[in-house]
Amino acid sequence: MARSVQITFDCADPAALAAFWTEALNYQVQAPPGDFESWEQALEAMGVPPENRNDASAVVDPEGSGPRLFFQRVPEGKQVKNRVHLDVRAAPGLEGDERMAALEAEADRLGAYGATRLERHEPAPPLAAGHIVMADPEGNEFCLD
Numbered sequence: 001m002a003r004s005v006q007i008t009f010d011c012a013d014p015a016a017l018a019a020f021w022t023e024a025l026n027y028q029v030q031a032p033p034g035d036f037e038s039w040e041q042a043l044e045a046m047g048v049p050p051e052n053r054n055d056a057s058a059v060v061d062p063e064g065s066g067p068r069l070f071f072q073r074v075p076e077g078k079q080v081k082n083r084v085h086l087d088v089r090a091a092p093g094l095e096g097d098e099r100m101a102a103l104e105a106e107a108d109r110l111g112a113y114g115a116t117r118l119e120r121h122e123p124a125p126p127l128a129a130g131h132i133v134m135a136d137p138e139g140n141e142f143c144l145d
Contacts, residue, residue: 005067014071018057030058087145
């Protein structure tokens with residue numbers, strides 16, 4: 001039986017990073033448990049003190065097929081380049097100039113949400129279709145592919 005996967009991000013601001021990734025992936029913040037209308041209500045009922053209410057957040061694929069992303073607050077900042085990164089498939093089926101234009105448009109869109117463009121890799125057929133390396137608001141690298 002195949003196993004499901006959750007991708008976990010260590011970060012300084014789980015709510016803000018979750019908000020960024022909802023935009024990047026067209027995901028949504030995971031709904032609160034039970035009959036609670038908001039996470040604030042749920043955390044209040046659970047007795048979580050206000051200073052700990054941004055210790056974690058999660059986003060999910062609204063269609064239920066993609067992995068859950070979990071964001072947990074840690075005290076230390078990012079130290080080195082990611083050894084694992086996400087490839088955001090922003091131009092499926094496109095090639096050449098059309099592909100790169102779509103990737104540039106997505107890089108600009110995500111820049112408005114706090115992403116940073118790091119570098120562009122031009123297409124080099126037959127194996128490399130071209131991509132743009134980005135960083136999320138906390139510096140985690142990802143590729144627009």
